[in-house]
Structure formats: C-alpha cells, structure tokens
Amino acid sequence: MIKKYSHLILLQLIVVTGIIAQKTTLQVVTQTIQKEWAWQLDQTLVISGENAIIKVEAWDKNSIQTTTELIAKHPDKKIAERDVQAQKAIAKTTKRTILIGNQLVLEQGMEKPESNLKAKFTIYAPKNCALRIKNRFGSIEVIGIKNTVEINSQFTKLNLKEVKGKVELSSNFGDIIGEQLTGEVKINANRSDILLDQPSGNFVIAAKYGTVTILEDKNRQFDLDIKGKKTNVIFIEPILFAHNFRLATEFGEITLPLNTAFKFIENSQQRKEAILNRKGNASHISVALSFGDITFQ
Amino acid sequence: MNQETNPIILKKTVTQLPIYEPPNEVWSVIANELDLQKKLQTLPNHPPKEFVWETIEMNLAKSASRTQSSGSTQRIFLVKRLGIAASILFMLGISWWIMTDAFTQNKFQYTQETINAQLLVADWDEDGEALTQIKAICEVKNYACTAPEFQQLEQELNELNEAKSDLKQAIDDFGKDTQLIAKLSEVELERTVVLKKMIANIL
Known part of the structure; x- marks a missing residue:
C-alpha cells in the first residue's frame, strides 16, 4: 500500500519543495515625509508622479495634507536602503499652485538602483480644490473632489468616486472607473477600459481599443457621446425611457434589448445604425464606433 | 608749634569763661573705682589646674578640626555638584543619542514581503522568431504586406511595441x-493577437 502511494507522495514533496523554493523575501524600506499647507481658494493642487500610487480624498479642513512614502524593495536590505534615496519627493508652492511629486534622481557617483522603487501619495484636500494630476505607471484614486479635475496618465489605473465638476481624463494603457461622476466629463482613452457607474451630467468619450461600460442609476440623468475605434460599448440594465438613443457602428454589431421601440435606420453588413426617440426631457445618448460592438445587457 | 594767630585774645577770652564745680556724686564714683583697682592688686595669684588647660586644648583642637572639616565639606559639595552636572550632561547625551537614533529609525521604516520569484522572471522577449518569420514572408509576398489591412495591423503592432518598450524601460528604471x-503581459497578449492576425493575413 505504502509502495503504491510512494511515488505520489514523492511527487507532492517535489511540488511543495518547488513552491517553497520559489518564494523570495523582499526587504521593504520606506521613507515617509508628511507636510501640510494652508490652502487658498484659487490654488490648484498639481501632482506629478512616476510609478506612483496616488490617492486624493476630500476633507472638511481648509488645508492640504500629504503623506509621501518612498519605497524600495530588494532581497538585500542595504541595497534597498541605498536605492530608496534615488527617489526624491517634490513639494513646492506658488501663489496659484501646490506641487507635489516624485522623481528618480541619480546623483553623481550614485549606482543605478537595483530595487523595485515606488512612491505612494496619500493626500487630503479641501473638496473645492482643483486638481491636476500626471502619472506614468501606478494608480490614481480621487474621492469627493468638487471642482476641476484634470488627469493625464499612462499605464495608470484611474478610479474616481463622487467627483463633481469639470473633469478631463486622458489615459493611455490604463483602465478608468468612474463612480457617481457628476458634471462636464471628457475622457480620452487609448487601450483603456472605462466603467461609468451611475454617471450624471454631460459625458464626452473618445476611446480606442477598449470597452466602455455604462451602469446607470434611474435617479441620475446624463447625456453621453461616445466615439470609438476598435471599442465595444456595453449598457447594463439601461433606463430606456430616460434617453434618446442614436447608435451606430461600422464593421460591428448592435445587440438591442428585446421588445423595445428601437428602430434600425441602417442595417447593412458594413454599417448599422439604430435610434430610439423619446418625448419630453429625455437625455441624449449617441454612440459612433468603428470595428466595435454595442450591446445591451 | 603754636598755630593760633591771636594767642593774647584767646588767653584773655578763656580766662573770662565761667567756672563750674562738678557735683559730689562724680567724685564719689571716681573714688570707688580707684579703691576697687587698689583692692584687685592686693588679691593673691592662683595658677590654673591642669584639666583647665587640657579642656582648653581639647576645645581648641575641636575648633581646629571643625574648621578643617568645614573645608572638606565644601570640597565634597563641589565634587557632588560636579557629579550632578556630569550626570545631567550624561543623561542629556544619552537622551540626544536615543532621540537621534529614533529619528534615524523614523527616517526609514522596515518591513518584509514575500513574493514568488517566478513572477519576476523576464520572459517577455520570446516572440522574436514570429516577427522574423513575418519579415521573411513579407520579402516574398510583398503585395500582401502592403495591403491596407496588414498595414493597419502593423501600425497597431508598432503602437504595442512602443508600449512594450516603455514598460521595459519602466521595469529597468523602477525595478521588477x-x-x-x-501590464506588460496584457500588452504581450495584445501583441500576440495582432501578430497572429498579421500571419493569417499574409499566409
């Protein structure tokens, strides 16, 4: 009996040993810098990040508080300690801006970092504070800001919650999630998926190589204009009576909900266009795609 | 040496001054005092006993010792004060050292993370062969590779290549x-899809 299962036990041991052997312990060295500034009404908070995890949350105070963590990870603690110093935190104020950021700076004689380097910003700002954020690699989270929010990012995940105002997002290779976004919203996305959860206001989206998903709330009205190339658009449980629809795609499909008053005004192999007209103060949803599908779920 | 300028006038004036007799009590007090002095001189002399001198010597010795001990007490106080000052300085030094050390420790925080090393293996440059094959086919089937659809795919591939290059640079700068x-895996998957489409397009 033992002999019968001995091969199996041996195999399991090899697998387990292999798994254990693959684990590496990284020494994480973190340098933390905290600052707080008094905020003036017309001051914009500008954040410039490189491989940074940025979180901006609105609070009731009339000041901006930042906690910057510069992080280095390496199996050798001394190397992590050395490399964490290659990252520099930026903090500058002018009459109109408060600038926060991080940079990789190799001073003369300094060795090229071997560690995995990252910066983490946790920022509390007044809800009326305008924001301008730039980041390459990492993530951005904005919560509760009620003013202009401009974000330009690459390879960065964007997550905006309860943001209200003039919002302009430009994302390259970074997915966008907007929860309860309200206001004039412009999104320019390349190879980025977009999820709009309970939008409200006026949304203009230009998308390439991605999927735009709309999940609406019956109490929040919105106008939507999507222009997409190689982009799919999905409406999840839409409130059909609340909108006028104009949906078009070239070299794509339109899958409409059953038993609705949608009408195809063009339905060729190359191009499809469907409309739904409502009376009263229904909002307008317009989608124009090439090489992309429009789906109702 | 007579400094008086008018001695005659002075002498005359002095002689004209009134004369007063002292009261009788004054003379009796003086007489008593003189009498006491006389009696004291007639008293017999007695040498003091030995113990008196010993007692005096002892008292003198004690007094001297007290004076001496007072000096040493002052010295002890001085030493004590210096000791206290040194202790305070020492304690301050220790506190400063601890504080400095604490600040140094606050400068960096240390934690550990465990990661599967296999996840960090660089295996994202393994499609070179496919690209070489496409180039080789394009040299033979030039017409296929100049078609708009293929060129569209090629443009897409270039964009993905650029993204891949950016990500590789980021991994080089910021570490694995x-x-x-x-993210690089996502780009690689997209590149694979495009490469497959390109190959299908020209075959």
Whole structure:
C-alpha cells in the first residue's frame, strides 16, 4: 500500500519543495515625509508622479495634507536602503499652485538602483480644490473632489468616486472607473477600459481599443457621446425611457434589448445604425464606433 | 608749634569763661573705682589646674578640626555638584543619542514581503522568431504586406511595441514590479493577437 502511494507522495514533496523554493523575501524600506499647507481658494493642487500610487480624498479642513512614502524593495536590505534615496519627493508652492511629486534622481557617483522603487501619495484636500494630476505607471484614486479635475496618465489605473465638476481624463494603457461622476466629463482613452457607474451630467468619450461600460442609476440623468475605434460599448440594465438613443457602428454589431421601440435606420453588413426617440426631457445618448460592438445587457 | 594767630585774645577770652564745680556724686564714683583697682592688686595669684588647660586644648583642637572639616565639606559639595552636572550632561547625551537614533529609525521604516520569484522572471522577449518569420514572408509576398489591412495591423503592432518598450524601460528604471509585469503581459497578449492576425493575413 505504502509502495503504491510512494511515488505520489514523492511527487507532492517535489511540488511543495518547488513552491517553497520559489518564494523570495523582499526587504521593504520606506521613507515617509508628511507636510501640510494652508490652502487658498484659487490654488490648484498639481501632482506629478512616476510609478506612483496616488490617492486624493476630500476633507472638511481648509488645508492640504500629504503623506509621501518612498519605497524600495530588494532581497538585500542595504541595497534597498541605498536605492530608496534615488527617489526624491517634490513639494513646492506658488501663489496659484501646490506641487507635489516624485522623481528618480541619480546623483553623481550614485549606482543605478537595483530595487523595485515606488512612491505612494496619500493626500487630503479641501473638496473645492482643483486638481491636476500626471502619472506614468501606478494608480490614481480621487474621492469627493468638487471642482476641476484634470488627469493625464499612462499605464495608470484611474478610479474616481463622487467627483463633481469639470473633469478631463486622458489615459493611455490604463483602465478608468468612474463612480457617481457628476458634471462636464471628457475622457480620452487609448487601450483603456472605462466603467461609468451611475454617471450624471454631460459625458464626452473618445476611446480606442477598449470597452466602455455604462451602469446607470434611474435617479441620475446624463447625456453621453461616445466615439470609438476598435471599442465595444456595453449598457447594463439601461433606463430606456430616460434617453434618446442614436447608435451606430461600422464593421460591428448592435445587440438591442428585446421588445423595445428601437428602430434600425441602417442595417447593412458594413454599417448599422439604430435610434430610439423619446418625448419630453429625455437625455441624449449617441454612440459612433468603428470595428466595435454595442450591446445591451 | 603754636598755630593760633591771636594767642593774647584767646588767653584773655578763656580766662573770662565761667567756672563750674562738678557735683559730689562724680567724685564719689571716681573714688570707688580707684579703691576697687587698689583692692584687685592686693588679691593673691592662683595658677590654673591642669584639666583647665587640657579642656582648653581639647576645645581648641575641636575648633581646629571643625574648621578643617568645614573645608572638606565644601570640597565634597563641589565634587557632588560636579557629579550632578556630569550626570545631567550624561543623561542629556544619552537622551540626544536615543532621540537621534529614533529619528534615524523614523527616517526609514522596515518591513518584509514575500513574493514568488517566478513572477519576476523576464520572459517577455520570446516572440522574436514570429516577427522574423513575418519579415521573411513579407520579402516574398510583398503585395500582401502592403495591403491596407496588414498595414493597419502593423501600425497597431508598432503602437504595442512602443508600449512594450516603455514598460521595459519602466521595469529597468523602477525595478521588477508585479503591476508593471502584469501590464506588460496584457500588452504581450495584445501583441500576440495582432501578430497572429498579421500571419493569417499574409499566409
């Protein structure tokens, strides 16, 4: 009996040993810098990040508080300690801006970092504070800001919650999630998926190589204009009576909900266009795609 | 040496001054005092006993010792004060050292993370062969590779190549990071799809 299962036990041991052997312990060295500034009404908070995890949350105070963590990870603690110093935190104020950021700076004689380097910003700002954020690699989270929010990012995940105002997002290779976004919203996305959860206001989206998903709330009205190339658009449980629809795609499909008053005004192999007209103060949803599908779920 | 300028006038004036007799009590007090002095001189002399001198000597010795001990007490106080000052300085030094050390420790925080090393293996440059094959086919089937659809795919591939290059540069600058590698994997998957479409297009 033992002999019968001995091969199996041996195999399991090899697998387990292999798994254990693959684990590496990284020494994480973190340098933390905290600052707080008094905020003036017309001051914009500008954040410039490189491989940074940025979180901006609105609070009731009339000041901006930042906690910057510069992080280095390496199996050798001394190397992590050395490399964490290659990252520099930026903090500058002018009459109109408060600038926060991080940079990789190799001073003369300094060795090229071997560690995995990252910066983490946790920022509390007044809800009326305008924001301008730039980041390459990492993530951005904005919560509760009620003013202009401009974000330009690459390879960065964007997550905006309860943001209200003039919002302009430009994302390259970074997915966008907007929860309860309200206001004039412009999104320019390349190879980025977009999820709009309970939008409200006026949304203009230009998308390439991605999927735009709309999940609406019956109490929040919105106008939507999507222009997409190689982009799919999905409406999840839409409130059909609340909108006028104009949906078009070239070299794509339109899958409409059953038993609705949608009408195809063009339905060729190359191009499809469907409309739904409502009376009263229904909002307008317009989608124009090439090489992309429009789906109702 | 007579400094008086008018001695005659002075002498005359002095002689004209009234004369007063002292009261009788004054003379009796003086007489008593003189009498006491006389009696004291007639008293017999007695040498003091030995113990008196010993007692005096002892008292003198004690007094001297007290004076001496007072000096040493002062010295002890001085030493004590210096000791206290040194202790305070020492304590301050220790506190400063601890504080400095604490600040140094606050400058960096240390934690540990465990990661599967396999996830960090660089295996994202393994499609060179496919690209070489496409180039080789394009040399033979030039017409296929100049078709708009193929060129569109090629443009897409170039964009993905650029993204791949950016991500590789980021991994080079910021180190191997699972998030960067995950993003690179996404780009690689998209590149694979495009490469397959390109091959299908020209075959």
